[in-house]
Structures are given as C-alpha cells and as structure tokens.
Amino acid sequence: MLSIKNLHASIEGTPILKGINLEIKAGEVHAIMGPNGSGKSTLASVLAGREEYEVTEGEVLFNGQDLLDLSPEDRAREGVFLAFQYPVEIPGVSTTNFLRTAVNQVREYRGQEALDAVKFLSLMKEKMKLVEIDQKLMSRALNEGFSGGEKKRNEIFQMAMLEPSLSILDETDSGLDIDALRIVSNGVNQLKSPDNATIVVTHYQRLLDYIVPDYVHVLYKGKIVKSGSKELALELEEKGYDWIKEDVDSASV
Amino acid sequence: MTTLTKNKIKDSFLEIIAKATSENFSEIKQQAVEFLQKEGLPAAKAEEYKFTPLSKKLESLTNLTSATQINLSAEAVKSELIPDLEVDYLVFNNGNFDKELSSYTEKNYSVKSFKSLSEEETTKIGSIAKVSKDPFTALNTAFFQDGIYIHIAKGKVVERPILILNFNQANNGQVISPRIYVQGESNAEATFIEKVISLNDEAYFLNGVTEVKVGENAHLNYYKIQNESTTAIEANNFVSDVHRDATFTSVTLSLKGDMIRNNLSLNLLDSGCEGNMYGLYLLDGKTHVDNHTNVDHTMPHADSNELYKGILAEKSRGVFNGKIFVRQDAQKTNAFQQNNNILLSDDAIINTKPQLEIWADDVKCSHGCTTGQLDEEALFYLQARGIGKDQAKGLLLYAFAGEIMDHIKIDAFKEYCITLVQERLGKL
Structure with a gap:
C-alpha cells in the first residue's frame, strides 16, 4: 500500500529525514518510535503534505501513485489520514459543519453521492459511539476549548468519518491519561480491517499495549536504524534509547 | 496644504451661496459656507484625516460641482431590491430624492421631500449633524438640494424595512450630496437598509449626511452596504442622538470603492440607552476604507458595543479609529470596543487606533485590536x-x-x- 524509498526531507534548509525506507501492506500496523527530535513527526507531516517541508530526495508511492505529487487535500481524498499531534482550534467553524464539508468533498472525489443532512447525522451518531465523544462537542467550534483528551478523541472520530485506508497517528497518545488512552485505542482498533493500514508514531511504549503493532521501527537522526516485532518496543521501554544511539553513533564514526 | 481644495471649493461656492439664500436652508448653508471658507477641508496632517487623505484625493478630481439628476429606469431600481424581502424603498438619484422611482406605503411613518417641510421640520435639519463638527458634514450642508425627512410617530412600529437606494453616476468627480433626516419618536421602531450603487466606473465624490433621532425607548437599526465602483470616493457622515432607554444599532458592510471614509457618531444622551456599532470591510485592489467611530456617553447606565472586522488583500488599506468618550456624569457605563483584522498580503495595511477618554470613575470599558494573517x-x-x-x-x-x-x-x-x-x- 505504502512504499517509502530513500526519503530525504528538510525544513528551511536543515535536513531532518535522511533516507527513510519503509514498506507497509494492507492490514498491517507499524509503530515508529524514537527519541525526541529523531524525525518521527516530520515523517508524518511529509506524508500528509505539510508545505514547510521540502522533499529533497526519494519517493513515496501510495497504492502505486506518487503521493508527493498530490496536494494535501487530494492525499486525504485518496485515503491518507493524519491524526494531528496538536489538533488545531478553529473558532467560528462548527465541528459538524466542518466534517460535513470534508466528508462530502471526499465522497465527491471518490465519485460517491453527497450525504444529505439526515444521512450525515446518522453516520455521525454511529461513529461517535466508537470514541465515546459527546454530542455537545459537535455543535461547538472545532476543537475550541476542547480538553486534550477531547481533541484526540475528535481526531479519531474524524478518522472514523473519513474511512481512510492509511492512518497516521502522530503521538496521539501524548498527554492522555489511561482512560482516554483506552478509549482512543479502542476506537483505532475497531476501525482496523484487512484493507487498511496504520502507522503509529509514538514516544511511549504504553500505547502499544493497546494498539498492538506488527512491526516496530526505531527512527534516529532521520533514519530507521532498527526494525523488529512488538518485542522491540518492550526492549526499548526497558533499556531506553541510549543503546541504540550508541550503536548508531559508534558505527558512523 | 489644502489651498487648492479651498480655492476650488470657493469657486463652486459662489454659485451655491447664491442658490442657498433663496432656499429654506439658507441659514445653515450660510454657516456651512462660512465654516468651510474659514477651515477649508482637512489638511494632509490633520489628525482626524491623516491616514485618509480625502482632500488630496478630491484635488485630483476635475469637476468639483454638484451632480445633476440622471435617467434611471424602474427596472434598474428593482434590480437592487433584496430577494424575499418586502420593503418600502426610497430612491436617491445622484444625491436627490426621486419620488417617482420610489415606492413606499408610509404605513406607520411618513416621508417628506425637503421641498415640503414645515418650518419646524426645517429647523431639525442640521440639528444633530452639526456643521461645525466636521468639514465634510459642512460640505454636504452647503451642497445638498433635495433630501428626505422620515418621521416615525410615537409608539409606531414600522414593519417593513425601509430600503434607501443611493444611485450614483457622475462625470469627472462631481459631488453627490444626499441628505437624510430620521425623526424616531418615543417607542418607535424601524429598520433601515441603505445600499450605495455606482452606475458606471466614473469617479464621483459621494458626500452624504444622515442624522437620526432615536427618541425615548425607541429601537432603530441602520444597515448599510457600500459596494461601489473602484473609482468611488465617499465620505459618509452619520450622527445619531440616542435618548433615554433607546437602542440604536448600525451594521456597515464595506466591500468596494476607491476611498471610503465612514464617520459614525453616537450621542448617548441619557440613561438606559444602548448604542451598537458593527462593521465588516473586505477589501482588495487599492481600496481604502476608514471607519471613524465616536460614541459619547453623557449619562449613567448606558452601554455601547462596538465590533469592526476586516480582511484586507492585495494593496488595500483599512483604518479603524474608535473613540469612546465617557463624561463625568456617565457612571456605570459599559463600553466595549474591538477591532480585528486579517491581512492576506504583505502590501495590505491596517491602521487601528482605539481612543478612550474616561472622566467617570465607576465604568467598565474595554478595547482591543488584533491583526494577523x-x-x-x-x-x-x-x-x-x-x-x-x-x-x-x-x-x-x-x-x-x-x-x-x-x-x-x-x-x-x-x-x-x-x-x-x-x-x-x-x-x-
């Protein structure tokens, strides 16, 4: 589904990603871990199409299509979803109105009929249950005044509404207490299917107790320096990142 | 210096003065002319006009005389009505009331042309928008010919909105001087909608004055849309006297023009009154819109609310100046003011200035402005x-x-x- 080859990206001339290679197939869950500043969020942002990042080398194919060539909105319409690390507050735009615009634009792109108000609301009700999100939040301005947990739940709720084939969760667990984490993970797990894939970017192993990955990759200094099964995450939890850093740093000397 | 403007005005005044003496309004017109001869139009550095050099703009116009009536079709008028809204409409044809093209029921109110005012009614013109307050008000006073006097009697509720359609088409920057006087008696209620329409792309100077009395416990709303040609120059002078327990609300939507200056003044004359001023300006090209507002709190327990928002693209320019004056007697005043802007280009400019002058010690006043991308x-x-x-x-x-x-x-x-x-x- 997703094939990243030798991806290099920089921001304002500073290289952040220095040759990422990653293959993701439908039905898989990949966790990307790594110390702060290793490039995890950059990778997520580059995949979603954030403009500040410049791709200097390499390619990303999504279902055989050049992903980097698409605008952010077309990536979303093709089925890429980024759950933001810091969801943006947008005063004056209600969550319902925003989602209806988004859902219908995505449907239009996919050649589906727009949902009328009734159908949209019933879809919304159904998906709201997944993340136990309060109906009251829907009529409020998007993310405005939402608690940290509500914002993250709202991200997963949007993911449920848009039914992406590739979901990228950028530190969705950061700042969540255990109850919120459970709800969010539960939502993600219910959305999992043999047809879609998930990239979980996280700093903490804790999330992976709930969203169990098929593969774990360690990102350090802009490269994937180690890949393994979910046991790798446990090892990292126990030993920290220093041993990996040392391995990489001594190898490069 | 404004000598050029002064001289030009002097020349055209000779004609105006001669006319003025033969009219009902000879006294205020004389005052206006004297005021202008003495003060001239605002100089380039005049504080109140420093960001909006209207005088300089007018110097570039070649034909600073009064515009005359144009041929206007009933269809053209009808095309400016509001869909799905039943209104009474009053037409201004290059600044003069055009009764033929207007259509109004006078249900619960009355409309009079300035030509048929009683002596008492005549004295009201200029009693709220005073000649000495602003040079452009004085200029309108010198120039206006046939305005409208709207009277809403005590306790009357005007159900249909009164739509004022201001059609403008001048040559080489002629002056268009509409004048409106509204007398809202106690407990009167009405809503006015004013649309300013340019019939072609010729420059004109639209210099209107509207004065509104909002009597005791009366409720008046005044909505205005300025969507003119990109050559239109406008000074819009609006003054309202708001009496005890009365509410006045204005909403001004400025979309297009060359240079537009809105002077909006609310005099809150007694307790319990409320003055609301809202405005939105969405500008591009080189359009320049200046909202100068002034609210004067004179007595205790009156409220004013003010919110102006602007989005500026390309090389457009916005000015907001909000003056709140709270006099010593005006204890328990609530006065709120806010101006927010979004600049969409590096070349767009906003100058925003709150001006609070507070002489009472038990008041709640706030102001704020933001500008961002x-x-x-x-x-x-x-x-x-x-x-x-x-x-x-x-x-x-x-x-x-x-x-x-x-x-x-x-x-x-x-x-x-x-x-x-x-x-x-x-x-x-």
Missing part, C-alpha cells in the same frame, strides 16, 4: 481532511467575518449579506 496551520488542518484549499480558505475567512452578520436581525437581508460576503471572500 490567515492561520496556515488551520488551513493545513482543513486540507488534511480533504477540503480543497480555496474552500478551506473561504471557510476560515467566513468563520472570522461571519460574526458581524449575526448582528443583522432581518433574516432575508442577513442571507443576502452572507451571500455577498461569501462571493467576496471567494475573490480575495
């Missing part, structure tokens, strides 16, 4: 959910601007304005 992070967020860039931009800009529309209390007109605003935002 379109939030790129919010834009990306919407795009990342599949919303196209242009539509995402429109959503964000409307989210910013829409708040002003909520102060329009007539649904059909609100819808009309929302459509106008959304169309406009799509082009910024």
Whole structure:
C-alpha cells in the first residue's frame, strides 16, 4: 500500500529525514518510535503534505501513485489520514459543519453521492459511539476549548468519518491519561480491517499495549536504524534509547 | 496644504451661496459656507484625516460641482431590491430624492421631500449633524438640494424595512450630496437598509449626511452596504442622538470603492440607552476604507458595543479609529470596543487606533485590536481532511467575518449579506 524509498526531507534548509525506507501492506500496523527530535513527526507531516517541508530526495508511492505529487487535500481524498499531534482550534467553524464539508468533498472525489443532512447525522451518531465523544462537542467550534483528551478523541472520530485506508497517528497518545488512552485505542482498533493500514508514531511504549503493532521501527537522526516485532518496543521501554544511539553513533564514526 | 481644495471649493461656492439664500436652508448653508471658507477641508496632517487623505484625493478630481439628476429606469431600481424581502424603498438619484422611482406605503411613518417641510421640520435639519463638527458634514450642508425627512410617530412600529437606494453616476468627480433626516419618536421602531450603487466606473465624490433621532425607548437599526465602483470616493457622515432607554444599532458592510471614509457618531444622551456599532470591510485592489467611530456617553447606565472586522488583500488599506468618550456624569457605563483584522498580503495595511477618554470613575470599558494573517496551520488542518484549499480558505475567512452578520436581525437581508460576503471572500 505504502512504499517509502530513500526519503530525504528538510525544513528551511536543515535536513531532518535522511533516507527513510519503509514498506507497509494492507492490514498491517507499524509503530515508529524514537527519541525526541529523531524525525518521527516530520515523517508524518511529509506524508500528509505539510508545505514547510521540502522533499529533497526519494519517493513515496501510495497504492502505486506518487503521493508527493498530490496536494494535501487530494492525499486525504485518496485515503491518507493524519491524526494531528496538536489538533488545531478553529473558532467560528462548527465541528459538524466542518466534517460535513470534508466528508462530502471526499465522497465527491471518490465519485460517491453527497450525504444529505439526515444521512450525515446518522453516520455521525454511529461513529461517535466508537470514541465515546459527546454530542455537545459537535455543535461547538472545532476543537475550541476542547480538553486534550477531547481533541484526540475528535481526531479519531474524524478518522472514523473519513474511512481512510492509511492512518497516521502522530503521538496521539501524548498527554492522555489511561482512560482516554483506552478509549482512543479502542476506537483505532475497531476501525482496523484487512484493507487498511496504520502507522503509529509514538514516544511511549504504553500505547502499544493497546494498539498492538506488527512491526516496530526505531527512527534516529532521520533514519530507521532498527526494525523488529512488538518485542522491540518492550526492549526499548526497558533499556531506553541510549543503546541504540550508541550503536548508531559508534558505527558512523 | 489644502489651498487648492479651498480655492476650488470657493469657486463652486459662489454659485451655491447664491442658490442657498433663496432656499429654506439658507441659514445653515450660510454657516456651512462660512465654516468651510474659514477651515477649508482637512489638511494632509490633520489628525482626524491623516491616514485618509480625502482632500488630496478630491484635488485630483476635475469637476468639483454638484451632480445633476440622471435617467434611471424602474427596472434598474428593482434590480437592487433584496430577494424575499418586502420593503418600502426610497430612491436617491445622484444625491436627490426621486419620488417617482420610489415606492413606499408610509404605513406607520411618513416621508417628506425637503421641498415640503414645515418650518419646524426645517429647523431639525442640521440639528444633530452639526456643521461645525466636521468639514465634510459642512460640505454636504452647503451642497445638498433635495433630501428626505422620515418621521416615525410615537409608539409606531414600522414593519417593513425601509430600503434607501443611493444611485450614483457622475462625470469627472462631481459631488453627490444626499441628505437624510430620521425623526424616531418615543417607542418607535424601524429598520433601515441603505445600499450605495455606482452606475458606471466614473469617479464621483459621494458626500452624504444622515442624522437620526432615536427618541425615548425607541429601537432603530441602520444597515448599510457600500459596494461601489473602484473609482468611488465617499465620505459618509452619520450622527445619531440616542435618548433615554433607546437602542440604536448600525451594521456597515464595506466591500468596494476607491476611498471610503465612514464617520459614525453616537450621542448617548441619557440613561438606559444602548448604542451598537458593527462593521465588516473586505477589501482588495487599492481600496481604502476608514471607519471613524465616536460614541459619547453623557449619562449613567448606558452601554455601547462596538465590533469592526476586516480582511484586507492585495494593496488595500483599512483604518479603524474608535473613540469612546465617557463624561463625568456617565457612571456605570459599559463600553466595549474591538477591532480585528486579517491581512492576506504583505502590501495590505491596517491602521487601528482605539481612543478612550474616561472622566467617570465607576465604568467598565474595554478595547482591543488584533491583526494577523490567515492561520496556515488551520488551513493545513482543513486540507488534511480533504477540503480543497480555496474552500478551506473561504471557510476560515467566513468563520472570522461571519460574526458581524449575526448582528443583522432581518433574516432575508442577513442571507443576502452572507451571500455577498461569501462571493467576496471567494475573490480575495
């Protein structure tokens, strides 16, 4: 589904990603871990199409299509979803109105009929249950005044509404207490299917107790320096990142 | 220096003065002429006009004389009505009341041309918008010919909105001087909608004065749309005396023009009154819009609310100057003022200045202004959910601007304005 080859990206001339290679197939869950500043969020942002990042080398194919060539909105319409690390507050735009615009634009792109108000609301009700999100939040301005947990739940709720084939969760667990984490993970797990894939970017192993990955990759200094099964995450939890850093740093000397 | 302007005005005044003496309004016209001969139009450095060099703008016009009536068809007038809204409409034809083209029921109110005013009514003209307060008010006073006097009797509720259609078509910058006087007696209620329309792209100087008395416990709303040609120069002088327990609300929507100056003054003359001023300006090209507001709290327990918002693209320029004056007797005043702007280009300019002068010690007054760019992070967020860039931009800009529309209390007109605003935002 997703094939990243030798991806290099920089921001304002500073290289952040220095040759990422990653293959993701439908039905898989990949966790990307790594110390702060290793490039995890950059990778997520580059995949979603954030403009500040410049791709200097390499390619990303999504279902055989050049992903980097698409605008952010077309990536979303093709089925890429980024759950933001810091969801943006947008005063004056209600969550319902925003989602209806988004859902219908995505449907239009996919050649589906727009949902009328009734159908949209019933879809919304159904998906709201997944993340136990309060109906009251829907009529409020998007993310405005939402608690940290509500914002993250709202991200997963949007993911449920848009039914992406590739979901990228950028530190969705950061700042969540255990109850919120459970709800969010539960939502993600219910959305999992043999047809879609998930990239979980996280700093903490804790999330992976709930969203169990098929593969774990360690990102350090802009490269994937180690890949393994979910046991790798446990090892990292126990030993920290220093041993990996040392391995990489001594190898490069 | 404004000598050029002064001289030009002097020349055309000779003609005006001669006329003025033979009219009902000879006294105030004489005062206006004397005021202008003494003061001239604002000099380049005049504090009140320093960001909006109207005098300089007028010097570039070659034909600073009074515009005359034009041929206007009933169809042209009808095309400016508001869909799904039944209104009474009053037409101004190059600054003069055109009774033939107007259509009004006078249900619960009356309309008179300045030509048929009683002596008492005549004395009211200029009693609220005083000649000595502003040079452009004086200029209008010297120039105006046939205005309208609207009277809403005690306790009368005017159900249909009164639509004032201001049609303008001048040659080489002639002066157009509409004049409106509204006498709202106690417990009267009415809503006015004014549209300024340019019939072609010739420059003109539209210099209107509207004075409104809001009597005891009366409720008046005044909505105005300025969507003119990009050569239009306008000074819009609006003064309202608000009496005990009365409420006056204005909403001004400025979309297009060359240089527009709105002088809006509310005199809150007694306790319990409320003055609301809202405005939205959405500008591009080289359009320059200046909202100069002034609210004068004279007695205790009066409120004023003010919110102006602007989105400026290309090389447009906005000016906001909000003066709040709280006199010593005006204890327990609540006065709120806010001006927020979004600049869409590096060349757009906003000058914003709150001016609070408070002489009472037990009041709540606040003011604030913000200027920023379109939030790129919010834009990306919407795009990342599949919303196209242009539509995402429109959503964000409307989210910013829409708040002003909520102060329009007539649904059909609100819808009309929302459509106008959304169309406009799509082009910024």
